Amino acid sequence: MTTVATNATDRPLARVSRTARAMLRPAELYLLFLVLLIVAGPWVAPFSAYDFNASASLLGPSWVHPFGTDEFGRDILSRVLVGARPTLLPAFAAATLGIAAGTVTGLVCGLFGGRVDELIMRSMDILLSFPALILAMLIVTMMGSSIVNLVLAMSLIFWPRSARLIRSAALEIGKREFIEACRARGESLGFILFREMLPNLRSVVIIDLALRSSYAILLSASLAYLGMGAQTPTPAWGLMVKEGQQFIQFAPWLTVFPCLVVAVIATGTVLIGESVRQRFAISTRLAR
Numbered sequence: 001m002t003t004v005a006t007n008a009t010d011r012p013l014a015r016v017s018r019t020a021r022a023m024l025r026p027a028e029l030y031l032l033f034l035v036l037l038i039v040a041g042p043w044v045a046p047f048s049a050y051d052f053n054a055s056a057s058l059l060g061p062s063w064v065h066p067f068g069t070d071e072f073g074r075d076i077l078s079r080v081l082v083g084a085r086p087t088l089l090p091a092f093a094a095a096t097l098g099i100a101a102g103t104v105t106g107l108v109c110g111l112f113g114g115r116v117d118e119l120i121m122r123s124m125d126i127l128l129s130f131p132a133l134i135l136a137m138l139i140v141t142m143m144g145s146s147i148v149n150l151v152l153a154m155s156l157i158f159w160p161r162s163a164r165l166i167r168s169a170a171l172e173i174g175k176r177e178f179i180e181a182c183r184a185r186g187e188s189l190g191f192i193l194f195r196e197m198l199p200n201l202r203s204v205v206i207i208d209l210a211l212r213s214s215y216a217i218l219l220s221a222s223l224a225y226l227g228m229g230a231q232t233p234t235p236a237w238g239l240m241v242k243e244g245q246q247f248i249q250f251a252p253w254l255t256v257f258p259c260l261v262v263a264v265i266a267t268g269t270v271l272i273g274e275s276v277r278q279r280f281a282i283s284t285r286l287a288r
Contacts, residue, residue: 034088038088041085045081071251086229095209099209103166
């Protein structure tokens with residue numbers, strides 16, 4: 001009887017565990033795809049992304065050129081593959097940097113509360129009062145158009161948004177008994193923040209990173225479209241859209257395919273966050 005009861009209890013847990021692994025596989029495959037796209041894009045491109053070919057100017061999509069060619073005869077598919085680095089790397093770097101700063105800020109606010117929380121959050125509200133795109137343009141214009149300045153500008157946009165999210169979760173954790181016990185033992189601030197509080201917020205941080213990365217991709221493409229960040233002849237996706245818009249009436253593939261790639265990559269990044277959220281939810285059920 002005991003064996004039967006144990007098996008009956010284990011079967012639902014096994015099914016939930018299999019579901020968690022099944023949901024994680026698409027996220028893992030998509031992450032692998034992104035890594036390969038960034039690392040191997042220039043090597044798998046079928047043609048040069050920079051060489052001119054006047055005889056192949058403005059060719060429509062075909063077997064030879066699946067995404068067509070631009071006004072200089074450059075293969076659009078090759079330029080999309082090569083353009084993954086100047087578009088995605090700044091976006092992921094900015095999202096990571098901004099969320100790292102926001103996580104530390106949110107943890108400090110959640111731990112101390114009171115006047116410290118009020119002072120920091122009012123500073124974050126000042127940054128939030130600026131429209132994201134306008135603030136990024138202002139920073140890049142003042143500091144100069146470069147990849148480093150672009151990353152710093154976008155990370156400054158994500159910092160207060162991430163800080164508010166982490167703070168809302170950290171306020172509740174900061175009042176728990178194990179935090180009070182750490183204070184009573186005289187543990188350092190770093191130990192309490194990163195060894196006690198942060199592990200309890202890892203799911204929130206990971207999901208926030210996925211969502212911010214999606215927005216960072218769109219923001220990076222938008223700034224490139226506006227001429228900030230990557231410059232011609234670098235095939236950044238937003239810059240490709242800007243360069244192809246003058247031919248949109250009779251060569252729409254110049255803008256359609258880069259836009260589709262941005263949309264697919266950004267949407268896929270959001271789906272990774274949703275997959276991770278569901279995995280953590282199932283893991284919590286298994287732990288109960």
